[in-house]
Amino acid sequence: MYEPVIGLEIHLQVQTNSKMFCRCPNNCFEQKPNTYICPVCVGLPGALPVPNKFAFEQAIRLALALHCDITKETKFDRKNYFYPDLPKGYQITQFDTPLGTNGYVQIELEGDVKRFRIKRLHLEEDTAKSLHFEGKKTLIDFNKSGIPLIEIVTAPDFVDKKEVTSFAKRLRQIIRYIGISEGEMQKGQIRFELNMSLRTPEQAGSSVLPDYKIEVKNIGSISVLEKVIDFEYLRQKNLLENGKKIVSETRGLKNMTGETVFQRYKESSDDYRYFTEPDIPPIKISDDWINYCRKSLPILPAEKKYYYLQLGLENDQADFLVEEKNAGEWFDKLIITFFQGIQFEFRFVNESITEAKEILKNLPYNPIKESVKWFMGDVLGLMEKKSIKLEHLPINQQHVLDITNQVKNGKITGTIAKDILNDLFNSQFQGKTIDEIVLSQNLTLNNDMSAIEVWVTEAIEQNQDIVESCKKNPNAIKALVGKVMQLSKGKANPKMVEQAISDKIFINK
Ligand SMILES: [Zn+2]
Numbered sequence: 001m002y003e004p005v006i007g008l009e010i011h012l013q014v015q016t017n018s019k020m021f022c023r024c025p026n027n028c029f030e031q032k033p034n035t036y037i038c039p040v041c042v043g044l045p046g047a048l049p050v051p052n053k054f055a056f057e058q059a060i061r062l063a064l065a066l067h068c069d070i071t072k073e074t075k076f077d078r079k080n081y082f083y084p085d086l087p088k089g090y091q092i093t094q095f096d097t098p099l100g101t102n103g104y105v106q107i108e109l110e111g112d113v114k115r116f117r118i119k120r121l122h123l124e125e126d127t128a129k130s131l132h133f134e135g136k137k138t139l140i141d142f143n144k145s146g147i148p149l150i151e152i153v154t155a156p157d158f159v160d161k162k163e164v165t166s167f168a169k170r171l172r173q174i175i176r177y178i179g180i181s182e183g184e185m186q187k188g189q190i191r192f193e194l195n196m197s198l199r200t201p202e203q204a205g206s207s208v209l210p211d212y213k214i215e216v217k218n219i220g221s222i223s224v225l226e227k228v229i230d231f232e233y234l235r236q237k238n239l240l241e242n243g244k245k246i247v248s249e250t251r252g253l254k255n256m257t258g259e260t261v262f263q264r265y266k267e268s269s270d271d272y273r274y275f276t277e278p279d280i281p282p283i284k285i286s287d288d289w290i291n292y293c294r295k296s297l298p299i300l301p302a303e304k305k306y307y308y309l310q311l312g313l314e315n316d317q318a319d320f321l322v323e324e325k326n327a328g329e330w331f332d333k334l335i336i337t338f339f340q341g342i343q344f345e346f347r348f349v350n351e352s353i354t355e356a357k358e359i360l361k362n363l364p365y366n367p368i369k370e371s372v373k374w375f376m377g378d379v380l381g382l383m384e385k386k387s388i389k390l391e392h393l394p395i396n397q398q399h400v401l402d403i404t405n406q407v408k409n410g411k412i413t414g415t416i417a418k419d420i421l422n423d424l425f426n427s428q429f430q431g432k433t434i435d436e437i438v439l440s441q442n443l444t445l446n447n448d449m450s451a452i453e454v455w456v457t458e459a460i461e462q463n464q465d466i467v468e469s470c471k472k473n474p475n476a477i478k479a480l481v482g483k484v485m486q487l488s489k490g491k492a493n494p495k496m497v498e499q500a501i502s503d504k505i506f507i508n509k
Pocket of ligand 1: 019022023024036037038039040041042146
């Protein structure tokens with residue numbers, strides 16, 4: 001088997017109020033062309049760039065979150081090339097003093113933990129946008145010119161597309177958690193470049209790097225990224241199997257099916273004639289500044305997932321809550337509310353988790369694990385059905401905890417719990433607790449055996465056919481339980497009903 005050797009370059013737009021080197025607003029998506037521009041970002045002679053401090057700090061924060069070393073003395077450089085979307089004739093970027101180096105992202109893959117190395121992370125400015133009109137003419141929109149960009153370059157550590165997509169998704173989570181960007185690919189906020197070659201079957205599993213590299217630029221979604229990997233794998237494998245030598249080249253996307261086409265042979269860095277940007281003084285990053293940025297980092301996805309698993313959630317529940325950041329934050333409040341109720345201050349830190357686990361161990365059931373099912377199933381389901389946003393939910397964390405407890409303690413049935421949730425979503429019972437609703441609506445399960453026996457007798461009389469099939473197949477008893485639940489309007493305790501029926505059919509006859 002030929003083995004892919006894959007490295008990624010990721011460009012991500014930093015969400016800021018203004019552009020990287022001027023005061024033009026940075027929110028030009030779908031705005032009228034050339035309305036968010038000034039002499040700096042269209043490269044008029046004499047215009048001077050001033051670096052955006054906030055963008056700089058966001059890059060330091062991301063570098064820290066990716067475990068990079070921070071370069072203490074850094075600077076900007078000019079990368080010279082001529083292209084219509086680059087009005088100055090050069091791009092301001094960082095060449096030999098990238099802000100961050102030697103980082104990594106750690107990912108759990110089918111039980112294995114794997115580290116993917118980050119070679120470098122640096123800041124630069126985005127280019128303008130060329131709009132081509134069917135070979136007739138090209139127009140340029142400079143709104144995007146000068147938007148702050150972070151470029152991340154990984155080591156060629158990926159050997160299949162599962163690793164690549166897991167990495168891309170985790171990186172997007174980290175970016176969202178830190179608040180650098182919403183990570184919306186359809187808006188071009190994250191773009192990927194793929195570097196790919198193949199190890200021969202003899203080289204597979206080794207760390208040998210092939211003597212060529214194919215670069216595919218401007219991939220705007222994770223699904224297209226996967227398709228490009230499939231396409232390139234077959235294309236390169238075919239060439240190698242036919243004894244062809246592959247030369248390093250840059251290829252472009254032909255279409256969204258992942259097919260690529262030749263663009264040009266690769267430039268080396270000599271071609272860009274890099275030199276220090278003379279209009280921006282070098283920048284020193286002090287330890288205090290780094291610590292300030294470090295302190296502002298939130299809990300990150302990998303840690304968050306670890307904590308969810310420690311609290312007893314299933315792997316895919318944890319993955320969901322990590323990926324859907326807002327839903328995760330809503331559920332975090334439920335966890336905190338639960339522990340407040342037993343007078344324990346819960347935080348997502350190790351000592352607190354250890355104590356929390358101890359508390360949960362001594363309970364008859366795990367309320368957090370049980371609540372997440374109600375939250376992810378019914379609550380989010382109703383929310384979607386009724387197109388309600390999470391911040392406008394008509395129920396709170398205590399409601400979900402109470403529903404869970406009432407059902408687990410046999411006070412109400414799951415069906416009634418669903419009805420209550422539905423009513424709450426229809427804005428009934430506003431301001432009431434679950435206990436109050438259950439009491440006022442008289443929804444408590446009927447645990448009175450004499451009342452249950454009346455319903456059971458009635459159900460047996462009316463359904464002799466089911467009784468007969470119960471004698472052949474004891475599982476048919478579920479159908480009779482259903483009949484009793486109907487007669488009791490859902491309020492008979494189903495466990496007691498099942499007991500009463502089996503006593504009647506199998507013992508008393
Ligand atoms: Zn500007």
